[in-house]
Amino acid sequence: MSNYQVMLGVPSAELEDALTARFEELTDADLVSTHWSSREVSETVGKIQGLDVVLIHESLGPLPVLDLIRDISGNHPQLAVILVVDEVESDTFTNAMEAGARSVLPANATIEQISARVSTAAEWSRTLRRHLEAASLDVPMTGRHASIVSFTGSKGGVGTTTTVIHLARLTAKAGRRVCLVDLDLQMGDVPGYFDLKHRRSIVDLVEAADDISASMLADALYVHPDGLHILLAPDHGERGEDVTGSATRKILGALRSRYDLVVVDCGSTMTEATAMAVELSDTAVVLTNPDLPALRSAQRIIAMWERLQIRESTNVTGLLMRHSRKNEIQPDFARKLLGITMLRTTVPAAYRAVEAASNTGSPDRLTDESLLKAYGQLAGELEMFASSEKTDEKETGGEASWLDAAKPATPAKGLRRLTRKGDSGAGIVEFALVTPFLCIAGLLVLQILLIGLGGMYATHAANEGARQAAVTPNDYDAIVEESTKRIIGPWDDEENFSLELVNQHGAVYVNVTIETPAVIPWAPTPDTWDVSGSARVLDER
Structure with a gap:
């Protein structure tokens, strides 16, 4: 029988060295990877084939360790999680078990103790995996793991919501299962852009965030004829305070497990909810206009994310809005000023072109070729058109019935032709x-x-x-x-x-x-x- 595959999540190099030295003495377990943050553990855990056990220290951050264990247990039920603690207490053991951990291990455990706990947990993991494979479940073992792309405006009026709506629509029309989440909880106005009325919002999922079922999501989401699923902000802005960071993490986790792509409109103000969305997102985009006030606001947002350890500036992407060759500030200057990676595609300054679509609540009325081309190129550059994993039509609990999106009105090839048409002549x-x-x-x-x-x-x-x-x-x-x-x-x-x-x-x-x-x-x-x-x-x- 092959050795057990183990992942380690620790907060410091000293603890890593201590545990690694003891694992080297084990003959039946291999330490395949080590990580120093909950983000790295969450992103890597589903990518290692044959992983059996995940050891996580209680001080690993920035995500609370019990929340991390719930995420892993929910998205990867076949994995055994062991919580490593400095002192084993009854409350700690109870909380770990409730979160989904298989065992609790003291940080100073002997080699024999580590071997016994890891072997027991790994055998449980492999047994469960064999049973699940034998049952021929329709849901993949690793679960669906959607990409989350968040969009944050450097200030109000830069065009964040307009951009998010059209990117989400293009991606949904290309055949992907897309959910648009409006996290501009006080000022969000996505219904106005779609001329829709829906009595449910993200607030209705907060109380049930610990156990969100498919029927709950189906009741809370609005399904647009384009095939786009939309989770709205509350009608009354004061209710946005009910959407905490913890609730946001659980709601986005539930959406991530059921969609190919989750697009989040974070508005231009940072709340506990938007901070969590930015932290969880695979790609965090900051939108800014080519003027110094907007660029300074973008600088402050990026610096605040770093200070609060939400996201490093090296992992932030910039998007220049309202671009024109007549502007004093061009993309190269904006890139140097912000010090982040900027998308090659810019959104042109076509103010009048979006008026008809915005005023009538009909996105289809946007016909400006330069804007449509820019949105298509942005979606391609952000890899929003990436082909989704193949899944069967049936899903446990009847989820396929409400997740089926509308057939794409424009095939992916047509979108590529739209985004590339005329490039050769211009070149x-x-x-x-x-x-x-x-x-x-x-x-x-x-x-x-x-x-x-x-x-x-x-x-x-x-x-x-x-x-x-x-x-x-x-x-x-x-x-x-x-x-x-x-x-x-x-x-x-x-x-x-x-x-x-x-x-x-x-x-x-x-x-x-x-x-x-x-x-x-x-x-x-x-x-x-x-x-x-x-x-x-x-x-x-």
Whole structure:
């Protein structure tokens, strides 16, 4: 039988070294990976084939360890989780069991204790896996694990909701199961953009967040004819306070297990709920306008996420809205100012184009080709069109009946054609405009190299000539012959090389002039430039 596969989650290098050293003594268990944060554990646990046991220390953060255990137990029921604690107490043991852990292990456990706990947990995991495989369940063993993409505006009015709506619609039309979550809990107005009325919102899921069933989600979600599923913000903004970070984590976890993609509109203000969404998201996008107030707001948001350990700036993506070549601030400057990765695609400044769609609550009325192309390219760049995992039509508990999205009105190939149409023609025009400048730049570089080479040869020749003139001051031919030894052809030809002895203020100088070819169109002479070098003759007599 193969060794047990174990993952370790610890908060420090010291604890990692201590546990790793003891695992090296075990003959029936292999430590396959070690992680220092709950995010790494959550992202990696479903990617390791044959994983049996996950050991998690009680101090691992930033997500509370019991919440992390619930996530793993809910999304990967075949895995055995062991909680590692500094001191084993009755309350700790009870809470761990209720969260879904299989056992509790003291951090200072002996090798024999570790071996016994890991072996028992791993055998349970493998037995459960065999039973599940034998039952031929329709739900994959690892569970569905959707990508979460969050969008946060640097300030109000940058176009966050409009962008989120059209990206979600495009992705749903491409055949993916998409859920749009409005987490702008005080000011969210997604119903206005779709002209929809729905009595349920995210608040209705808060009380049942610990055990959200398919029927609960079906009752809370609005299903748009495009196939997009929408979880709305509450009608009354004050009720947004009921949506805590813990509830948000559980709600997003329930959605993640049932969809291919979860798109979250976080608005422009940070709450406990939006902070949790940004932390859990696979991609966190900050939208900003090309003006300094908006860029400074984006800087403050990104810095606040870092200070609160919500998300590192290296893991934040920027999106420039309302872009125009006439703007003073261009994408490169915005990228340098924010210090984050910026999406190559920008959203053009087409203010009037979105008015009809926004005012009538009909997204289909957006017909501006530049905006549609930009949204299509953004969805592609954010990998929102990625093909989903194949699942059977039947799901346990009858979930397939309410999860089935509408058939895509536009196939993925059509979307790709939409986003790429005209690119080749624009590329040819741009290349034709740039080619003359590239040629001129190349000629300029070549001319600089020729002048530099000629100057170097002239200086060397003058030095050698000065040394020979100090020995044979009256033998001009010997001086010329010695000077040209340091020059290669065609620079040493009589037509290109000239030497003269000059007496200045009682001192004799050797002046060498070399004719350098002129290759740039604006050269001062038709054919050549003269490059000179000079050296003083020292009287050695």
